[in-house]
Amino acid sequence: MWTHAPWQKRFLPHPLPPQERLKAYATWCNAVEGNTTFYAVPARDTVETWARQTGPDFRFVLKMPKAITHDRRLGDVGAEVRSFLQAIEPLGPRAHALWIQLPAAFVPADVEVLAGFLRRLPPSYRYAVEVRHRAFFEDERSARLLERALANVGAEWIPFDTTTLFRTPPTSDMERDAWTRKPRVARRTTALTDRPIVRYLGRDSVDETVAGWRGWVGQVAEWLREGRSPTVFIHTPDNAEALPLARRFHNDVRARVPELEPLPDPTRAPAEPPTLF
Template sequence: MRLHVGCAMWTLKSWQGRFLPHPLPVGERLRAYATWCNAVEGNTTFYATPARSTVESWARQTGPDFRLVVKLPRTITHEGRLTGVEEELRSFLEAIEPLGPRAHALWVQLPGSFAPTDLGTLAGFLRGLPRSYRYAVEVRHRAFFEDERSGRFLERVLAGVGAEWVPFDTVTLFQSPPTSDAERDAWTKKPRVPRRSVALTDRPIVRYLGRDATERTIEGWRQWIDTVTEWLREGRSPTVFIHTPDNADAPMLARRFHDDVRARLPEVEPLPEPMPAEPLTLF
């Protein structure tokens, strides 16, 4: 029984010398991160399709059981809005091919303006994708969460191709006013939508955003501990990504989430031992 946990990135300046060894070549940072977490969000691909050689490096640094949830480029989802993007999609799929089984799901994050009236476009786009990958869709328009009919329609579209609905749980962030610059920035950028915790497939994906204060982040994820534990008991294989506004403690928090689930289900496979952040010495 395995639970996958991870962060929004695999390297951050504040992690160097604390969670990750420093100095560390760019081509070794994912390998070091993979000793902390067994999954990561592939957010960088949203901004540009990576070179195939870069993706080959990601594959070399991780084992086949490591999970990357790889975001489709914004040229496909936000600029093209899933229409007339065949060439961009072909280039992207060619680039990520070296990931093999590490590409846990291709992540279709849609803009907040993508409404229930656009679901026909989404359905056509998903039907045209190769079946060699799993797909996960994140929507941000409030109607999908507040209008029951719109939510059911989206679920039918996703079920038709075996795709998952990715919730981005920001409830904890917006429970009370921000107390740091990072939280204030997150308040202006993150979607304010109701929490959703229904799995459509056997591999649900959750994005959880807490606060910069560790205790508030942990308090806010209690419902997810219950939900993820139940999913595992049902035989599902979830992936949970832990965010905070500054992400300074994200690797530690991801492992804490994993520990909290293992406290309920000891049969969950443990995470690897983290690589030492400081070089080993003889004395």
């Protein structure tokens, strides 16, 4: 996401060499979703540049490759898991959680497969699971079944809150596209661990997006008071305003929990990339 085209020149200096782009993003936010790892395992030297561009407290929530979660459905994936973990090793503590996003075809009957997969993973990493089948959100027995499997290994359940997007019909091409691709499930606000992770999807309208996250502001503030360390990712259908919106959400939470550390100050970053002249 740190190379998202609508952010260039508006929020981030442009052009920048690849080894500087994440560093610029990290002046705005202190966490990032690693979505590219879903499509291909990154080269280790690429991951080393990610580590060099970020401080030790920066959080990567890295999606496991689809070869593991979607193609092989968590079965006989030992070699693929080892390859992925070797590649991301340079991140060290920056690997806040490894994100296991499961397809909508993953149903409650498959939970035991997930449980076995989680038990085989090394305990040196934290794991977080995202499910999309509606039964996990509408059937209490299915939800409890998944919660038990996750709790047994200290894994978190990542809610993807799309309720604001689906509240009213879409009004733009990007919203219509999101309607066809994003899961329509109930909002879930239960944390299983001390590191809850939330993915929130709003609308093109800033006002609607902000109105839709008000409940999350209170929930995240409560988690902080309980001593938890939540991570929240703010999205809109086109993500054009996601950076300032993420900072606005953080400020809303900080208004309730003043001891929360402020985000980095992007105004201190150079407006243009350095040159020789």
